[in-house]
Each structure stands twice: as C-alpha cells, then as structure tokens.
Amino acid sequence: MNDTILEVKDLSVTFTQYERGFSRRTIHAVEKMDLEIKSGEIVAVVGSSGSGKSLLAHAIMGILPYNSEMDGEIRFLGEPLTEKKVKRLRGHEIVLVPQSVSYLDPLMKIGDQIQNGKKDVSVKEKCLAVLKRYGLAPDIRRKYPFQLSGGMTRRVLISTAVMEKPKLVIADEPTPGLHLEAATRVMGHFREMADDGAGVLLITHDLELALLTADRVIVLYGGRVVEETDAAAFQDERNLKHPYTKALFRSMPKNWKKDGEQLCDMGEILEDMRKEYGR
Numbered sequence: 001m002n003d004t005i006l007e008v009k010d011l012s013v014t015f016t017q018y019e020r021g022f023s024r025r026t027i028h029a030v031e032k033m034d035l036e037i038k039s040g041e042i043v044a045v046v047g048s049s050g051s052g053k054s055l056l057a058h059a060i061m062g063i064l065p066y067n068s069e070m071d072g073e074i075r076f077l078g079e080p081l082t083e084k085k086v087k088r089l090r091g092h093e094i095v096l097v098p099q100s101v102s103y104l105d106p107l108m109k110i111g112d113q114i115q116n117g118k119k120d121v122s123v124k125e126k127c128l129a130v131l132k133r134y135g136l137a138p139d140i141r142r143k144y145p146f147q148l149s150g151g152m153t154r155r156v157l158i159s160t161a162v163m164e165k166p167k168l169v170i171a172d173e174p175t176p177g178l179h180l181e182a183a184t185r186v187m188g189h190f191r192e193m194a195d196d197g198a199g200v201l202l203i204t205h206d207l208e209l210a211l212l213t214a215d216r217v218i219v220l221y222g223g224r225v226v227e228e229t230d231a232a233a234f235q236d237e238r239n240l241k242h243p244y245t246k247a248l249f250r251s252m253p254k255n256w257k258k259d260g261e262q263l264c265d266m267g268e269i270l271e272d273m274r275k276e277y278g279r
C-alpha cells in the first residue's frame with residue numbers, strides 16, 4: 001500500500017514586480033522546495049516571517065495569489081494534484097486550518113459554517129460529535145464569530161476542517177494568541193488526526209510547540225529548505241547541521257544558558273544567511 005499522502009517536488013513560486021519605468025523584478029519567494037508527508041505523520045514547517053511557509057500551503061491548496069507563478073510538481077495519494085482536482089478535494093479530503101481567523105464569515109452562525117450550510121440530520125450529528133471532541137458546547141452553533149474567545153475560534157476552525165475526515169490537513173500558524181495549555185491541546189488534536197491516518201503539515205513559528213508533536217521538522221529560510229530532520233534530532237544540537245537550525249535550537253527558552261550568557265550570536269548567523277541567500 002502506498003501510504004504517501006503528499007509529495008512536493010521542485011516547487012517554486014515567483015512574483016514579478018513592475019518598478020518605475022519599465023524595469024521588472026522577479027521575486028523568488030519559494031525556490032525548489034521538496035517535501036513528503038506520509039499517513040500518520042506530522043511534518044512541521046518552521047522558519048521566520050516571509051520564509052515562504054504560507055505560500056507553500058497555498059500552492060498545495062491551489063489558492064496562490066493571482067499575481068504569482070508556480071513551477072514544480074505536487075502529488076496527492078500518488079496522483080498529480082491538478083488545479084481541477086484540488087478544487088474538488090478542498091474542504092473534504094484536503095483541508096486548511098487557516099492562519100487568519102478572518103476565514104470565518106462574521107455574519108454567519110458557527111453551526112452553519114461548520115456544517116457548510118448543510119442541514120441534514122447526519123451532518124448535524126457529525127457537527128455535534130466534532131464539537132464535543134474539541135471541547136466546545138453544543139450551543140456554540142447558535143453564536144457568531146465575534147462572540148467567541150481566541151481559543152474557541154481556533155477550535156471552531158479545526159472543527160470545520162475535520163468534518164469530513166480529511167487525508168491531508170494543512171495548518172497554517174494554528175496557535176497564535178493561545179496560552180500554552182490551549183496551544184498544547186491544539187497540538188494534541190493534530191496528533192489525533194494523524195493517528196486517524198491523515199498526513200498533517202503544521203506550519204508554525206513556534207519550534208518548541210511543534211516539537212511536542214511533530215515527527216519531522218523542515219526548516220525554511222528565504223524560500224528554501226535549509227534542513228530536514230527527525231524531530232528527535234532537536235534533543236541535541238550536535239544532531240543539527242545548518243547554522244540557522246542551530247540558531248533556532250538555541251533560541252528555544254529551554255536551551256537558554258542559565259547564567260544569561262548568550263550561546264550564539266543570532267545577529268551574526270542571520271548576517272551570514274543574508275549574504276548567502278541575498279535576503
């Protein structure tokens with residue numbers, strides 16, 4: 001059985017900018033990215049702001065901005081994921097837990113959003129079961145997005161995503177604004193989805209949180225993969241190869257030196273990176 005859910009090969013995303021006069025500039029926002037996710041696996045994608053994380057997610061979902069150009073190959077369950085195909089699978093077999101809570105319609109009740117407008121008894125029952133699973137009370141269905149706390153909104157976004165037992169879950173920064181306990185619980189929900197057979201792509205700034213649950217970690221910088229490793233490698237810095245990954249390792253609070261001495265000069269590493277990657 002082929003248990004590979006997603007394969008991304010040589011993915012590039014570029015933007016063309018027109019500057020004053022007639023000069024044109026191409027921005028290589030994602031460059032020759034490769035990755036693979038298997039059933040049952042959580043792959044964390046980490047990297048600083050602007051490293052191409054959301055574009056990777058949007059390329060897979062088929063929702064890149066109109067002014068971008070994509071190159072490379074994306075395969076889902078062994079078959080090319082064409083524009084037509086992803087449109088059909090989106091919201092069912094392939095789901096996005098979006099970065100922005102503005103994906104919820106402010107004028108639509110939560111229940112209608114989770115049920116995608118469907119009123120059948122079976123869909124309603126499914127909705128109630130999913131709400132229960134994520135610790136939300138049934139009466140949340142009658143509320144509007146503005147009536148929810150940040151943590152509840154995140155759980156609603158996840159509930160919406162899992163209504164149809166997805167095979168691929170892409171979560172783009174699912175935990176900002178959540179306190180540690182709530183964020184840890186969200187990580188647990190992704191683990192459950194993976195245990196149900198899904199492949200999970202978890203995009204985050206928060207490496208420490210990702211390491212609670214991820215199986216593998218892909219580190220991005222400037223639109224490129226600089227390192228890919230088992231999550232377990234992060235137990236010891238010596239397992240990590242790239243200076244940027246080492247810097248991320250050292251920036252995790254648990255690895256701070258007790259006497260306050262800085263273990264590395266992050267500024268120096270970033271300066272080297274800028275030289276190497278041109279940004």
Ligand SMILES: Nc1ncnc2c1ncn2[C@@H]1O[C@H](COP(=O)(O)OP(=O)(O)OP(=O)(O)O)[C@@H](O)[C@H]1O
Nearest residue numbers: 015027029048049050051052053054055056065067
């Ligand atoms: N619509 C656009 N037009 C032009 N350039 C864009 C556009 N969207 C993204 N980019 C470029 O691609 C880069 C990567 O964007 P992306 O949203 O993938 O970053 P990210 O890693 O998700 O960052 P964040 O952590 O802030 O969400 C940006 O820094 C920007 O240069």
Ligand code: NI
Nearest residue numbers: 053054055099
């Ligand atoms: Ni992003």
